[in-house]
Amino acid sequence: MAQNVAFKKREEVDMAESTIWWLLAGGAVALELMTGTFYLLMLAVGLAAAALAAHFGLALTAQILVAALVGGGAVVLWHWKRSKDPKPAEAQANADVQMDIGETVHVAQWNADATASVKYRGSQWTVVIADTDAAPQPGLFRVKELQGNRLVVHKL
Template sequence: MNAWMTWAVLAGVVVILELFSGTFYLLMISIGMIAGALFACIGFSASMQLIVAAVVGTFATIALHFSKYGWKGNVNAAQDPNVNMDIGQFVEVPQWNEHGDGNYTARVSYRGAMWDVELHHGNGESGKYVIQEVQGSKLIVR
């Protein structure tokens, strides 16, 4: 088997593994392997093919990491609407209890249950508020 065929088969195996992992990082490594296959077709030595595959795969992985599709970091689940469906919903607060220093709390019925509500910013007037965060059985609203 020619060197370029070996590179292409290895790249195909890595693409198949990427389908099982669900990330794009292995796909970037396979792009490096395809670059190695191209250099094998041109007739470069095995060491040059390895270097090109490593450099292209590394730069592709770094580019993916810093793109919008790369690693996102830790997201606070209490404030992420993709994790908690209550974030961004409205709740009606009929009356606030003031605890001094601008701290307001209330007890409201939301989705058929009683919840503690804490006002993040505001002056404690009754009305509709948007849920900003969920901490256990306490809703933080604004």
Template sequence: METSGLIWWVAAGALIVAELFTGTFYLLMIALGMIAGGVAHVSGALPHVQMGAAAVIALIAVAALRRSRFGSWKRRDASRDAAVNLDIGATLEVDQWRDGRARAMYRGAQWDVELAPGEIEGARYYRITALDGNRLIVAAKR
């Protein structure tokens, strides 16, 4: 059975377009395998060699991506991630503490404030280190 070489290029193009909608790089790696199959077809290889080349190149590319920094995402705690919560790192003023808790004005509203573990109540200005629901977890600003 003779395969048309056009199918390799159409499959690679479809994977690249699908990649634009997913936002991962894995479909691009599989598209590289399809391109390898197309190159094998152009060079005159038999269909089983074309499929083997596509599979091997796709597997190698996926494995390489998985080992790279782009393929292994580590889940971060959103409550402490400044890229997620823009309040982290901001400074606020706390007038009065009661057992490690207080109420403070921040961004035009009253917030519940709690000291981070190991912090003391002696400072006046604090830096937000995390958000726990509607509570700001703070540390003394140095």
């Protein structure tokens, strides 16, 4: 009788395989939220697919295979999709990073070394022209990128 009670208690403690898969998927989502690694979310999709496979009564080997195929496939697809996206501009030429990109400056006079000094945003800036082949002429220029404390510009 005592042996039968111990056996019943052990049965109550055992979790269904699907519950374990759901907990693993939830843990992967929580870890993704802490790290910001989107690939963990793709692996969590694979773990959720394995939980569904467990609900359908597939064997443990099939559940692991489903988790690997769905999660790994999602990671590969996401990596492939990201490789097709255009690469962002370098920080010094990215308008999302530098607020000066796209702004206009007026150059009154160019120096012999193809630089100029302009007043921009309340201070003096050194300006260099992006197209070094053309002789710089005074006028309006648009900021193309920043190189240190120099504005690289092109003619409007």
